[in-house]
Amino acid sequence: MSERAKIIAVVAALVVLVLYMQFGATSFVRLVITQALIFGILAMSLDILLGYTGLPSLGQAAYLGMGAYVAAILTTRFGFGLDWTFWLLIVLGFVIGAVTAAFFGLFAIRATGVYFLMITLALGQCVWGLAYRWNSLTGGDNGINMPGRPDFGLDLSNDMNFFYVVLGFFVATLAALYLLVKSPFGRSLVGIRESELRMRMLGYNTWLHKYVAFIIAGGFGGLAGVLWAFLNGLVSPEDVILATSVDALLMVVLGGPGTLIGGVIGAGLVVFVREYLSTVVEWWQYVLGGMYVLTILYLPGGLMGIPERIRQRRAQAAGAVRAEAVSTSH
Amino acid sequence: MLRRPTTGFPRAVKLGALALGAGLAAAPAAAEELRIGFLAPMTGIFAQVGKDMSNGFEMYVDEVKGDFAGAKVKFILEDGQGKPPVNVRKAEKLTRQDKVHVMIGGLLASTGYALAPVSTREKTVYIPSVAAADDLTQREASKYPYVVRTGWTSSQPNHPFGEWACEQGYKKIVAIGADYAFGYEVVGGFQRAFEACGGQVIQKIWPPLGTKDFGPFIPTIREDADAIFTLMVGPMSLQFPKQLAASGNKKPVLGGGTSYDEFVLPSMGDESIGHYSALQYSAAIDTPKNREFVRKYREKYGKVPSYYSESNYTTAQMIHEVMKQTKGKWPGAGKFVQMLSKVKVDSVRGPIRLDELRNPVHNVYIRKVEKKKMHGYDQDELWNTVIKTYPNVSQFWKWGKDEFLKQPVYSRDFPPCKFCQ
Numbered sequence: 001m002s003e004r005a006k007i008i009a010v011v012a013a014l015v016v017l018v019l020y021m022q023f024g025a026t027s028f029v030r031l032v033i034t035q036a037l038i039f040g041i042l043a044m045s046l047d048i049l050l051g052y053t054g055l056p057s058l059g060q061a062a063y064l065g066m067g068a069y070v071a072a073i074l075t076t077r078f079g080f081g082l083d084w085t086f087w088l089l090i091v092l093g094f095v096i097g098a099v100t101a102a103f104f105g106l107f108a109i110r111a112t113g114v115y116f117l118m119i120t121l122a123l124g125q126c127v128w129g130l131a132y133r134w135n136s137l138t139g140g141d142n143g144i145n146m147p148g149r150p151d152f153g154l155d156l157s158n159d160m161n162f163f164y165v166v167l168g169f170f171v172a173t174l175a176a177l178y179l180l181v182k183s184p185f186g187r188s189l190v191g192i193r194e195s196e197l198r199m200r201m202l203g204y205n206t207w208l209h210k211y212v213a214f215i216i217a218g219g220f221g222g223l224a225g226v227l228w229a230f231l232n233g234l235v236s237p238e239d240v241i242l243a244t245s246v247d248a249l250l251m252v253v254l255g256g257p258g259t260l261i262g263g264v265i266g267a268g269l270v271v272f273v274r275e276y277l278s279t280v281v282e283w284w285q286y287v288l289g290g291m292y293v294l295t296i297l298y299l300p301g302g303l304m305g306i307p308e309r310i311r312q313r314r315a316q317a318a319g320a321v322r323a324e325a326v327s328t329s330h
Numbered sequence: 331m332l333r334r335p336t337t338g339f340p341r342a343v344k345l346g347a348l349a350l351g352a353g354l355a356a357a358p359a360a361a362e363e364l365r366i367g368f369l370a371p372m373t374g375i376f377a378q379v380g381k382d383m384s385n386g387f388e389m390y391v392d393e394v395k396g397d398f399a400g401a402k403v404k405f406i407l408e409d410g411q412g413k414p415p416v417n418v419r420k421a422e423k424l425t426r427q428d429k430v431h432v433m434i435g436g437l438l439a440s441t442g443y444a445l446a447p448v449s450t451r452e453k454t455v456y457i458p459s460v461a462a463a464d465d466l467t468q469r470e471a472s473k474y475p476y477v478v479r480t481g482w483t484s485s486q487p488n489h490p491f492g493e494w495a496c497e498q499g500y501k502k503i504v505a506i507g508a509d510y511a512f513g514y515e516v517v518g519g520f521q522r523a524f525e526a527c528g529g530q531v532i533q534k535i536w537p538p539l540g541t542k543d544f545g546p547f548i549p550t551i552r553e554d555a556d557a558i559f560t561l562m563v564g565p566m567s568l569q570f571p572k573q574l575a576a577s578g579n580k581k582p583v584l585g586g587g588t589s590y591d592e593f594v595l596p597s598m599g600d601e602s603i604g605h606y607s608a609l610q611y612s613a614a615i616d617t618p619k620n621r622e623f624v625r626k627y628r629e630k631y632g633k634v635p636s637y638y639s640e641s642n643y644t645t646a647q648m649i650h651e652v653m654k655q656t657k658g659k660w661p662g663a664g665k666f667v668q669m670l671s672k673v674k675v676d677s678v679r680g681p682i683r684l685d686e687l688r689n690p691v692h693n694v695y696i697r698k699v700e701k702k703k704m705h706g707y708d709q710d711e712l713w714n715t716v717i718k719t720y721p722n723v724s725q726f727w728k729w730g731k732d733e734f735l736k737q738p739v740y741s742r743d744f745p746p747c748k749f750c751q
Contacts, residue, residue, distance in 0.1 A: 028426040031419075132538075135742055141510035141539065142440045142463075143414060145447045233451070234444045238413045279408060279423050285373070 010261060014171070021163055029276070031231070034163045036271040037170045038227045043251040043263030044177055045220035050249065051258030052181055053213045054193030058117050059104070059124030060248045063218045065131060065240030066100045067093035067225020072144035072235040073137065079147075086150035090169075090226055097222020098215050100127075105214040109207060112196075124245050131237040143236030146229055156230065166227055173220055177260055180216070189213055190258075254295050256302025265303055362658050364401040366649075367424030369417055369435040369445070372409035375540060376437055376564050379638055380412075382593055383435060383460060385631050386639030390646035398650045400658025406430060412437060414444035421445055425452040431660055432457060434645060437638075438563075439463035439484060439512035446474040455663050457670075459645040460638055462486075464515045465739050467689035467725065478667045478688040480645040482610055482725075484512050485519025485740055487587055487694040489727035490720040491608035492523025494696050495584060500524075500556040502532045502749075506547060506570075507561035507586070509536035509742075516561045516586040518740025521747075523727065530749040531559075536742065541566055544573045551579075561586035567594040575601035582606070590699055593636035595712045598699075602712065605699045610690075610723075611637040611679040612697045612714040614704050621705050623678045634711075644677040651675055685724055687731070694720040 021030060042064055049055040070093055074080040081089030104123045111119050131138045138144065149156035156162040180186050191199045192206050199206050229235045251270050256262030269291065278284040299305055368387060370380035384407055396403045406428050410417035417436055424430045425448070432455045436445050442461025449456035455476050458466060462484040466477055495503065503524065507513035513536065521531045533552050537544060542565070551558060558581050562570050567589050574583065587609025590602060613624050613634045623643070627635040635643075651673045652666060661669060671684045680693040697714035704713045726734040738744050 026427060028423050031422055031426070035419075140742070141438075142443045145444065232415055232418055233447060234415055234418050236414045236440070236444065238415050275419055275423075279420070279427070282372075282409075 006261075010174070014167070018167070021160070027159060030159050030163060032271060032275045034159070034166050034231055035228075035275060036268045037163075037166050038224050038231060039248070039251065039267040039271055040264035041170055041173045041227070042221055042224040042248050043255070043267045044173055044260050045217045045224065046248050047252050047257060047260055047263040048177060048180070048189075048213055048217045048220075050252050051256075051260075051263075052186060052193060053189045053210055055112075055210065055214070056117050056249065057108075057120040057214075057217070058242070058245050058249060059108075059120035059122075059127075060217070060221055061240050061242070061244035062104070062124040062127040063097040063100060063221025064225040064228060064244065064248075065127050066096045067222035068229040068235045068239060069131060069138060069144070069225075070096050070222075071226040071229040072146060075147055076144055082147065082150045084152040086152055086156075089150075090223060093222045093226035094219045095222070097225065098219035100222070101215045101218020102211075104218075105211050109210050109214060121242065121245070124240075124242065128237055128240045128242070131240050138237070141237060143234055143238075146233045146235065148233075149230045162231070166231070169223060169227060173223070174260065174264075177220070181260065185209070185212075193258075250292055252302075254291065254302055256299075256304030259302070259304040262302050262304035269303075362401045362660065363404055364398055364432075364649075364653065364658075364660065365404045365406065365428060365430040367421070367428060367430035367433045368405060368407045369410045369420055369424070369433065369441075370407065371412035371437055372407070374412045376412040379437060379564055379593055379636075380409075382636045382638040383437065383642050385627075386635065386642035387434065387459075387646050389627060389630060389639075390643045390650070394650065398653040398658065399656075401653050401660070410436065410441065412441075414438070414441045417441045418444050418448055421448045421456075422452070425454045430454065431663070432649065432666070434459050434642070436461040438510070439515065440510060442466055443511065446470070446477050449476040450474055453663055455666055457645055457649075459641045462515070463511055464725075467685075467687045469735060469739060471687045476663055476667055478670050478684070480648055480670075480682075480690060481641045482692075483689055484515035484586075485522075486689075486723060486725045486727075487608040487610055488516050488519035489523040490694050490723055491584070491696065492520045492525075492529070493527055494608070494718065495520075495524050495557070495559075496527035496529050498582075500529060500582070502530050502555050503557050503559050503584075504533040504535070504551050504555040505531055505559045505561075506535040506537065506551070507559075508539045508541075508563050508566060510539050511741075512563065513539075513561050514742050515740040517559065518745055520559055520584075520586075522740075522745050525745070525748075531747060532749045532751070534747050534750065537566075539563065539566075542569055544570055548574060548577045548579075555581060557582040557584055559584045559586075560589050562589040564588075565594075567591065568597055571602045571605065572599060575599075587611075587637065590697070590714060591636045591638070592634045592714065593638060595699070595714065596634065598712055600701065602699045603701055606696065606717075607699075607714065608694055608696050609637055609714075610692050610694055611640045612695050612716055613640075614697070614713040614715050615679070615695065616716070617680075619676070620678050624705055640678050644675070644679060644682070647677060648673050648675055648682075681722070685726075685731075687725075689725045691722050691724045694723040696720070 046060045049057045071089055075082055108119045154161050188204055188209055196206050251266035252263040255266030273284055273288045370383040371377055372380050391403050408420040410420055424433055434457045436442050436458055437460050439462055442458045442463035445456055446466050458479050459481045462482050464483045464485055467479050505517045507517040535547050537547050583605040585607040587607050590607045592613045652669045671688045674683045682690050682692045685691050695716045696718040698717050699712055700715045701710050701712055
């Protein structure tokens with residue numbers, strides 16, 4: 001598919017989604033879809049690291065948590081972010097995610113591979129520890145109940161209004177990250193993924209490239225956190241646990257790393273199974289587990305890799321036929 | 331945890347109805363339907379407790395054949411996984427998708443605090459039958475007009491327990507409790523009452539919820555204590571007494587009710603014999619009502635009921651009482667809360683009425699773990715023998731509502747540990 005066709009496909013999918021939300025979805029399904037979009041933002045932010053730079057981060061929930069806790073603390077203590085200041089809160093959430101990542105990056109970027117995985121895991125757990133133990137600020141295990149959603153002329157307590165705001169941020173994130181990965185900066189990230197040594201030989205400051213990518217990913221993670229806090233109405237240490245980070249990683253792997261939209265598809269699937277299928281059948285965990293195992297065994301490129309695989313198969317088959325033809329002609 | 335118990339309309343029937351279309355689904359519409367959403371952990375470390383909860387409720391519903399004074403009970407169980415945010419999302423599902431009349435359950439205190447705002451937001455009744463978070467029916471009661479409690483507040487049984495500890499002559503006690511809201515409230519209630527009658531809590535230790543290895547905590551218990559007060563939850567209850575005994579402890583052990591609940595008691599060893607605890611229920615209450623309950627429950631589910639089972643059984647009974655008054659018609663959420671707060675029942679745990687902040691006033695039993703034969707079973711088993719009954723204990727104990735509510739909610743830092751060094 002050409003780039004143009006891909007963009008058209010994404011736009012068409014979003015139009016279908018909006019039509020479904022507006023006319024088809026029940027109020028519970030609306031919540032689930034909004035949640036999927038928010039986790040889509042998180043998954044895309046992680047894809048910059050995992051898919052494009054080759055850095056498997058196991059701490060992405062930390063930035064989601066920072067964004068969510070900032071939103072919760074400011075709204076409950078100061079009523080900040082419940083009117084037009086919501087937009088400031090979004091910026092703040094982004095900044096806090098980015099600043100946290102800038103701090104963590106100093107420790108994490110030095111490492112690669114499994115060591116990077118371990119360090120990001122440890123740093124993510126630090127944020128969880130803060131959320132769980134800093135009772136006076138975070139409410140500890142109880143978490144913080146949000147006082148409601150913002151109302152700035154547009155009342156976000158209406159689920160549809162909130163959905164459109166989330167959709168707006170989703171599209172903005174997708175567009176921004178798309179431009180990023182297509183930029184020379186994005187190309188050099190891919191270069192680092194393919195061969196960091198070669199990039200360094202060519203004169204690139206690979207540490208700085210990775211560091212900046214890490215910060216950008218943290219920023220969008222923080223953005224997702226603010227939206228998540230307002231959607232769920234509760235910010236709890238359970239949001240920041242390792243499982244959330246692992247989920248984000250699996251969403252990207254499931255959908256296909258290095259594709260942006262793959263992470264979104266992964267997020268959609270995981271959220272659907274976790275939140276919707278789990279209310280219908282008891283064996284939903286087997287579905288989720290089975291999905292992961294099958295993807296890792298048979299689809300190293302994730303779901304987005306399926307077309308490519310089919311093309312390869314065909315090419316192989318065609319090649320085999322040609323080879324046969326050549327051998328019989330002798 | 332593959333099987334999810336349902337009654338009224340089993341899930342399979344529900345799915346079948348969905349598949350066959352509206353024709354079949356519309357058939358039983360003649361009788362009024364009472365849709366009850368039940369939230370309990372069905373997976374994760376608290377799955378067994380969740381099972382006890384739903385079993386208790388189910389048993390009552392089955393006893394009356396799913397018929398609450400003409401209303402057909404539709405029981406919808408959702409797995410909250412013992413995590414507050416998951417419970418919130420399942421509660422949204424129950425209210426929005428299933429349009430339940432009443433939400434029941436939630437295990438952890440933190441889950442109670444998380445679900446109450448949902449009930450206000452969705453204008454749906456929420457009955458915390460187990461979640462014992464104090465403030466739901468204390469300082470924050472006015473924020474949650476649709477919350478009415480049939481269980482207990484965490485500190486409730488521990489106020490009389492503190493006084494009882496004074497009577498035993500204990501002067502200095504070390505408290506060790508699970509590090510979350512429920513733990514703070516249980517330990518706080520005990521500490522306040524114990525210090526009011528002259529005792530001293532000289533150390534507070536907070537292992538994280540779900541701790542399996544108490545090695546880092548037990549050796550720090552101070553030597554000069556007369557007794558140890560523990561508050562364990564779920565699987566922690568099983569580990570702690572074993573490890574405490576292994577450390578050579580000779581001090582008397584007191585515990586919050588969940589530390590020796592019947593949920594863990596059968597799996598406990600003899601090391602727990604002689605430990606004391608306080609709760610509004612014990613399977614060893616020697617009344618005909620309770621004896622019958624224990625027998626029936628044991629026959630049906632193969633184990634002795636825990637307070638988790640009893641609380642939900644009684645909740646079902648109380649809802650039934652309201653439905654009797656309305657002759658099976660749903661009175662609306664606000665009215666239902668009002669009516670339920672006025673219900674007085676003679677339940678398995680003893681007489682219950684609700685106070686003005688919609689929390690039960692009921693008996694508190696001081697219990698001692700003993701190995702003996704009980705209720706006509708011919709085996710020696712561990713039972714929570716009732717050694718003293720404090721009748722009609724309210725959540726405010728002897729302080730009265732106004733004085734009690736003046737102090738902040740019990741927390742990690744309140745009451746302050748004045749005698750700690």
